[in-house]
Amino acid sequence: MALSQxxxxxxxxxxxxxxxxxxxxxxxxxxxxxxxxxxxxxxxxxxxIWCLPLIFALGLIRELPKAFHPWVLLRSGCExxxxxxxxxxxxxxxxxxxxxxxxxxxxIVLLGMWVFFGEKVGGLRLFLVGLGITxxxxxxxxGGVASSPFAIFGFLTAVGAAFRDILSRKVPARTPALxxxxxxxxxxxVGALIMSFLFETQVSPxxxxxxxxxxxxxxxxxxxxxxxxxxxxxxxxxxxxxxYAFMIWAGIxxxxxxxxxxxxxxxxxxxxxxxxxxxxxFLEGRSRQATPAxxxx
Numbered sequence: 001m002a003l004s005q006x007x008x009x010x011x012x013x014x015x016x017x018x019x020x021x022x023x024x025x026x027x028x029x030x031x032x033x034x035x036x037x038x039x040x041x042x043x044x045x046x047x048x049i050w051c052l053p054l055i056f057a058l059g060l061i062r063e064l065p066k067a068f069h070p071w072v073l074l075r076s077g078c079e080x081x082x083x084x085x086x087x088x089x090x091x092x093x094x095x096x097x098x099x100x101x102x103x104x105x106x107x108i109v110l111l112g113m114w115v116f117f118g119e120k121v122g123g124l125r126l127f128l129v130g131l132g133i134t135x136x137x138x139x140x141x142x143g144g145v146a147s148s149p150f151a152i153f154g155f156l157t158a159v160g161a162a163f164r165d166i167l168s169r170k171v172p173a174r175t176p177a178l179x180x181x182x183x184x185x186x187x188x189x190v191g192a193l194i195m196s197f198l199f200e201t202q203v204s205p206x207x208x209x210x211x212x213x214x215x216x217x218x219x220x221x222x223x224x225x226x227x228x229x230x231x232x233x234x235x236x237x238x239x240x241x242x243x244y245a246f247m248i249w250a251g252i253x254x255x256x257x258x259x260x261x262x263x264x265x266x267x268x269x270x271x272x273x274x275x276x277x278x279x280x281x282f283l284e285g286r287s288r289q290a291t292p293a294x295x296x297x
Contacts, residue, residue: 009234013242016226019219021099021249025257026216028090034203036087037196042209044189046217051185054221055178063176067183071170075180076187078167082160083188084195089153094260099250100139100270101154106243106277107132108162116166125280132276138269139262177228181221240281244274 089098107129113119140151230239254260
């Protein structure tokens with residue numbers, strides 16, 4: 001039974017990561033002839049159209065005010081920073097490169113937990129964090145022929161996502177996942193709307209924009225739903241390593257949809273990020289298994 005549950009959890013995390021990359025792919029296609037913040041607004045409207053019926057169907061409408069709890073809003077603000085940075089990078093960089101740089105977020109979480117909560121990290125984990133950041137620099141290639149000044153937004157994406165995950169600890173335990181999701185969608189949409197009016201020249205949405213954002217909203221909801229199910233069905237140590245499927249899905253999207261093939265240094269950097277992340281997950285799993293053993297002695 002445990003093996004079956006673990007396989008379901010792994011399948012769910014693979015679907016979740018694929019869904020998020022499908023959402024990103026639709027957004028990048030829309031970015032070809034629409035400004036980034038306006039695309040985020042359109043995606044936000046589409047995602048809320050998908051989200052609200054689900055909230056009603058699950059009888060969670062009375063829980064909706066929890067979406068505006070101060071800690072939930074602060075978490076959503078960090079997500080806003082991450083998404084604004086991500087969409088800016090996505091509009092100007094290959095999807096695989098942006099996704100790879102953003103994957104150093106779990107490593108930054110470790111540093112954040114050490115700095116803000118005093119959690120023990122250890123020299124080996126700090127070394128692995130440095131290794132992951134080195135991998136991200138290999139993908140960004142600052143100063144190189146393939147470098148992009150927009151890579152800094154990939155790093156800002158990782159920082160925003162890391163603080164979002166750190167602040168998740170402060171969200172009240174009984175807050176439904178869909179309430180948190182709704183808060184994120186709403187805050188990102190409003191923030192993107194403000195940025196769009198301030199810094200962009202609006203374009204008239206076309207039918208192409210509409211169906212791309214409708215599909216993106218669907219995949220966004222699928223991603224949030226399946227990632228929630230993955231961590232409910234299986235232990236984090238089982239499913240967490242498969243988060244790095246993001247880079248595989250993004251690489252496939254980059255090649256098949258956009259004809260973008262990362263160079264050798266970028267591929268090596270992606271492998272380094274993945275290796276550092278998986279090593280930390282392995283260390284976390286060993287430490288959690290060791291703790292009960294000590295308690296039983």
